[in-house]
Amino acid sequence: MGAVPILTTTASVSASASASASAKGASGTAAATPAVVDPAARRQTIRGFGGMTHAAWIGDLTAAQRDTAFGTGEGRLGLSVLRLPVPENRADWSRDLATAKRAAELGATVFASPWNPPAHMVETFVHGSQTDARRLRHDMYGAYARHLNDFNGFLRNNGVNLYGISVQNEPDYAHDWTWWTPGELARFLRENAGSLNTRVIAPESFNYTKTLSDPILNDPAALANVDIIATHLYGTPFTNFPYPLFKQKGAGKELWMTEVYHPDSTSSADLWPQALDVAEHLHHAMVDAEFQAYVWWYIRRGYGLLREDGHLSKRGACMAHFARFVRPGHVRIEATATPAPNIHVSAYQGGSSIVILAVNKTPSPVNQQFTLKHSTASRVSSWLTDANRNVARQGTTGMSNGSFTVTLPARSVTTLVTA
Structure with missing residues (x-):
């Protein structure tokens, strides 16, 4: 088994523990630059972390799996967002209802996405080499809005x-469903989205190239009828995560990531350390992109958050470090994001408690000092996932003047919660 996290107050840490990243402490672990957490520097408000259910394609979650997915106790995922499909046929509208009701009972935010309008609203056209491409008929925009309502x-x-x-x-990316051009989306938002009886989400692009969302942000009439700018992140490099135009023009709107699996859909979700990529992806989604929601694709799948047997996968454990402890309404606060190469840190505040997520992607344990500005917390608790453990409770220790040091085991993710 890997090294157990060792929590100490800063006062008891040897000088070598706060030296450069190449130095070695008494425990033989590398020492990183201290990570400073500043609760006064508030960033985005978190809506939650979630996943998709799609009973028509992979079957529904069982009652036990719903509780595992949306419960917050030990062994649970702690998801607080559920994404549903909008079936084109009314006869199918109850297909995902049981999961939606249970998720809502457990406090989850529920939203829905359509793949196709009803067949009578669609026409075919030529799209590149695709001769049977589908699009919503331009005279059916009002009828489509009524369908969504x-x-x-x-x-x-x-x-x-x-x-x-x-x-x-x-x-x-609609080879198998319905295409919309940027102009068609903007037109629908301008002329029809104002009649929708809930918050409007758009454009849910495939990989955040922003060619669909830029025209919305640059169109005041379209933007007025959108509440949530949303995207997917398939193949999106971390360098494309920031969105300056949203910062400039998205005041009052939410920014969500509404679908992804990572790093692939072909590997087992229990493959380690590959599953640790999920924790790194979440870090960049929160810190670089500043998303308020992060939604996985299928909740239960061989590459998903729950294995097909309904138990937490390694990928799911990495998600649970965020979902269980960073709850809706928490606010991300500024923290030293990369105190050493391949060490990723983010922090969140909920009430008087601060939650710190630390991802160590290196093959060695690292001594990491944390300093919390203006903190009156007296103790910190930790949970760990590594090759052998899944969100395992590691105990509680005291803090000294807002500072403490933790040993981050090799290839691990750690959640730290102050009190």
């Missing part, structure tokens, strides 16, 4: 209040 009303009448509804899933 009807689905929202159906869920509401059955005990689920949608937080928002999307205009279209991946309109720029």
